[in-house]
Amino acid sequence: MRMIGQDSLKTRRTLTVDGKTYHYFSLPEAAKSIGDVSRLPYSLKVLLENVLRYENGSSYTVEDAKSVAGWLPSGHSEKEVPFRPARILLQDFTGVPAVVDLAAMRDGIIKLGGDPRKVNPLLPVDLVIDHSVMVDVSGTPTALKQNVDIEFERNGERYEFLRWGQSAFDNFRVVPPGTGICHQVNLEYLAQVVWTAQDTGDTFVYPDSCYGTDSHTTMVNGLGVLGWGVGGIEAEAAMLGQPIAMLIxxxxxxxxxxxxxxxxxxxxxxxxxxxxxxxxGVVGKFVEFFGAGLDDLPLADRATIGNMAPEYGATCGFFPVDAMTIGYLRLSGRDEHRVKLVEEYAKAQGMWRDSASPDPVFTDTLELDMGTVEPSMAGPKRPQDRVALASAATSFAKDLAAGAMGVPGDQASKRVAIEGANYDLGHGDVVIAAITSCTNTSNPYVMIAAGLVARKARAKGLTPKPWVKTSLAPGSQVVTEYYESSGLQADLDAIGFQTVGYGCTTCIGNSGPLPDPIVDAIENEKLVVAGVLSGNRNFEGRVHANVRANYLASPPLVVAYALAGTVTKDLTKEPIGNGSDGQPVYLKDIWPTQQEVNDTVHDCVTRGMFLDKYGDVFKGPAQWQAIRVDADSDTYRWNSGSTYVQNPPYFEGMTAELTPVQSVHGARILAELADSITTDHISPAGNIRKTSPAGEYLLEHQVRQNDFNSYGARRGNHEVMMRGTFANIRIKNEMVPGTEGGVSKHYPSGEVAPIYNVAMRYKAEGVPLVVFGGKEYGTGSSRDWAAKGTFLLGVKAVIAESFERIHRSNLVGMGVLPLVFMNGQDRKSLNIKGDEQIDILGLEDLKPRQTLEFVIRRADGTVDRTQVMSRIDTADEVEYYKNGGILHYVLRGMAKAA
Incomplete structure (x- = not known):
């Protein structure tokens, strides 16, 4: 793919570092034509450079550059610009279906008369296998080996498919299982801060930028790399050369x-x-950090803040390149020439921050004195619900007494004897304590702190309560290296925090099973038990189906709560437990000083560890190397008997020419949903229940329940995934009051059944479907299956009060129409009950953000007419929708080019 455009503004310059010459497109030179950009936010400078580099007079124009520069006076813009990242990052849950789609496109282009080898990533793509390991075994020295063995046994079909993809596609690398979580591998190894590529015989240098198929791709923002999560659908389009238009x-x-x-x-x-x-309120906005506090804020802390951007709702949480960035690049083993290039390029482009740099101009600002921050957790259901550590116990008790946890408040003190054990269990007892990969495991300060808490607790004779499932899932092997070097791994092992795997575990729902007697007590007695984890997601039903209350906490607090065994204690005042000498031990007795933490990090986290662990990163364990690869075929030889990987039906019946878009008539309502419906509610995730449509499908295909694996692992099989769409155990369809779980009602029969069954019945009847929602519809991870499953169920439109950015885009990418209510209306003011029929008129001449006529035909024969707005926001998105989705659009273009 061409790296350079026509350079109408004549901004191309050269930069020489260590005698090597690089070409780049100069922002200071562009400013001479488009206006001063010196105080443009650093994140927008990356967008501006992208426009200058690709400017070609058509998809990228001088006017686009002027639009970015013109943002400065008002700090706001209604203009859109194209953006093409330097590279793509995939994790395997979202990466497998992305590669499945590419394989299906190769089949599809053959049917349209094209060359399958044209379907190939045009940007560098890295897929990190990190979401498949589960905590089946924990609390034993052999946990890591056993979990890895189980992982390979479960995922053999998926891994064979990925090995084929690695050999079949250009620009596609796979980081094998057991390496670490994609975000930490990205931060520690893959990201370069500035990227280089050859074009027309010259070497070009430009900002590293990244689309990732995991919303926490934003962790790399802490390194000065502009990147954010997109759906697999957008990622596929980007890797196939499509710039994604975005409102500035x-x-x-x-x-x-x-x-x-x-x-x-x-x-x-x-x-x-x-x-x-x-x-x-920063949904859909960039957040950029500035101020004197950055001068001493470690890179690891910046990455921790960047990781949580999806939780605060922003597209990204960006930190400019500065001396901290350079120091981290050296520590983490980056090539010294590249480190120098990063500094020289950033300074040449006005992208370097130091204490003398003027503050950028922003749309709006807010400020925090870090000296006012207090020890905290977040929960029990949402990551933004911070609670001070000193108030955590009373907050839980208040929610429990108010009935907010789903049990009567007068049963708050209930305790239940556990069969076969010498303890009982009650509300608020911690059954999962997990130092789990993602937000915190790339931060050696909090990880070392956890180890020091373990060391001090061990010395006091404290051990976790017997009902607590403890686990440690480092984000990379580097963490284990510095734990071993410091001797802290032995202390963690001694109190039950043995390493269980390298990858995303508890936070994604891969927490594994709890003991049957504990599960029986929870289910039979309706106990509200707790999980405490060091991750970023604690939505209902996500961590574990039986754990209603989940709290995000620092790794050292995870250890402390494992020792205390309950969230009903105020750890700032009450003893965690009694030591081996019979005396009470308080949190302050085992909490390390910051000096202890800093000294250990300084002594034990070294550049050599990174060089050693990433020296042969693509080789993988023996199990990976032993996988058979069908390396000779341009197209994948689909196995009809596979329950993991199947050829999806997206391109069935597709023709080279477009079928005109038509208005929707007589649609039935599949679901009516409340505010804050997340992609966890919509997209299949976690365990597969035996009695669910997906479980029944697997049983019909001779898969034992013990081998069901998770929905995430089966994302390459649309038959499983469409059966699990809207099937979350906590979702509530207002069409069927008093129920919980994925059920709907068929009309006109009035029969209640699983959503999948109702959707298939409507499909057989030729009836289109719609879904109603409330505010922030689709909040959560960038899950393409939340959109793919919606499409495969036959849903033509989703009508909500507002949409989360990624999910809205993914719906458009699958040819599903996102609509928002107008004039202060919502599903309640329109008195939507679920038995109505819906018409959506005016689609034949669709334009961005078009107002459409919305007709509600009620069961009593009355008809109401109102208006809704299409959230197809850009001209490119209109074209995607007209084509039936973004992949159809790309495929038709490739076939015509052939």
């Missing part, structure tokens, strides 16, 4: 001053930042 975002400046107090961690800081930004 508002940029909210977050000023950091001061320093954290003794005893306060980066996790406490990020939970405070998350709460502040969620309250501010």
């Amino acid at each position: 975002p508002d940029v909210i400046g977050f000023k950091l001053t001061g320093k954290l107090r003794e005893g306060v961690t980066a996790t406490d800081l990020v939970l405070t930042v998350t709460q502040m930004l969620r309250k501010k």
Whole structure:
């Protein structure tokens, strides 16, 4: 793919580092034509450079560059610009279906008369296998080996498919299982801060930027790399050369001053930042951090804050390149020439931040003195619901007494004897304590702190309560290296925090099973038990189906709560337990000083560890190397008997020419949903229940229940995934009051059944479907299956009060129409009950953000007419929708080019 455009503004310049010459497109030179950009937010400078580099007079224009520069006076823009990232990052849950789609496109282009080898990533793509390991075994020295063995046994079909993809596609690398979570591998190894590529014989240098198929791709923002999560659908289009048009975002400046107090961690800081930004309202906006507080804020802390951008709702949480960036690049083993290039390029482009740099101009700002941050957790259901550690116990008790946890308040003190054990279990008892990969495991300060808490607790004779399932899932093998070097791994092992795997575990729902007697007590006695985890997601039903209350906490607090065994204790005042000498032990007795943490990090986290662990990163364990690869075929030889990987039906019946879009008539309602419906509610995730449509499908295909694996692992099989769409155990369809779980009602029969069954019945009857929602529809991870499943169920439109950015885009990418209510209306004011029929008129001449006529035909024969707005926001999105989706659009273009 061409790297350079026509350079109408004549901004191309050269930069020489260590005698090597690089070509780049100069922002200071562009400013001579388009206006001063010196105080443009650093994140928008990356967008501007992207336009200058690709400017070709058509898809990228000089006017686009002027639009970005023209953002400055008002700090707001209604203009859109194209953006093409330097590279793509996939994790395997979302990566497998992306590669499945590419394989299906190769089949599809053959049917349209094209060359399958044209379907090939045009941008560098890295897929990190990190979401498949589950905590089946924990609390034993052999946990890691056993979980890895189980992982390979479960996922053999998927891994064979990925090995084929690695050999079949250009520009596609696979980081094998057991390496670490994609975000930490990205931060520690894959990201370069500035990227280089050859074009027309010259070497070009430009900002590293990244689309990732996981919303927490934003962790790399802490390194000065602009990147954010997109759906697999958008990622596929980008890797196939499609620029994604985006409205130039508002940029909210977050000023950091001061320093954290003794005893306060980066996790406490990020939970405070998350709460502040969620309250501010930054959905769909960039957040950029500035202020004197950055001068001493470690790169690891920045990455922790960047990781949580989806939780505060922003597209990204960006930190400019500065001396901290350079120091981290050296520490993490980056090539010294590249480190120098990063600094020289950033300075040449006006992208370098130091204490003398003027503050950028922002749309709006907010400020935090880090000295005011206090120890915190977030929960029990949402990451933005921060609660001070000192108030956590009373907050839980208040929610429980008010009936907010789903049990009568007068049963708050209930305790249940556990069969075969010498303990009982009650509300608020911690059954899962997990230092789980993602937000915190790339931060050696909080990880070392957890190890030091373990060391001090071990010395006091404390052990976790017997009902607590403990686990440690480092984000990379580097963490294990510095744990071993410091001797802290032995202390963690001694109190039950043995390493269970390298990858995303508890936070994604891969927490594994709880003991049957504990599950029986929870289910039979309706106990509200708790999980405490160091991740970023604690939505209902996500961590574990039986754990209703989940709290995000720093790794050292995870250890502390494992020892305490309950969230009903105030750990700031009450003893965690009694030591081996019979004396009470308090949190302050085992909490390390910041100096202890800093000294251990300084002594034990070294550049050599990174060089060693990433020296042969693509080789993988013996099980990976032994996988058979069908390397000779351009197209995948689909196995009809596979329950993991199947050829999806997206391109069935597709023709080279477009079929005109038509209005929707006589649609029935599949679901009527409340506010804050997340992609966790919509997209299949977690365990597959035996009695669910997906479970029944697997049983019909001779899969034993023990081998069901998770929905995430089966994302390459549309038959499983469409059966699990809207099937979350906590979702509530207002069409069927008093029920919980994925059920709907068929009309006119009135029969209640699983949503999948109702949808298939309507499909057989030739009836289109719609879904109603409330505010922030689709909040959560960038799950393409939330859109793919919606499409495969026959849903033509989703009508909501507002949409989360990624999910809205993914719906359009699958040819599903996102609509928002107008004039203050919503599903309740329109008295939607579920038995209506819906018409959506005016689609034949669709334009961006078009107002459409919305007709409600009620069961009593009355008809109401109102208006809704299409959230197909850009001209490119209109074309995607007309083609039936973004992949159809790309495929038709490839076939014509052939």
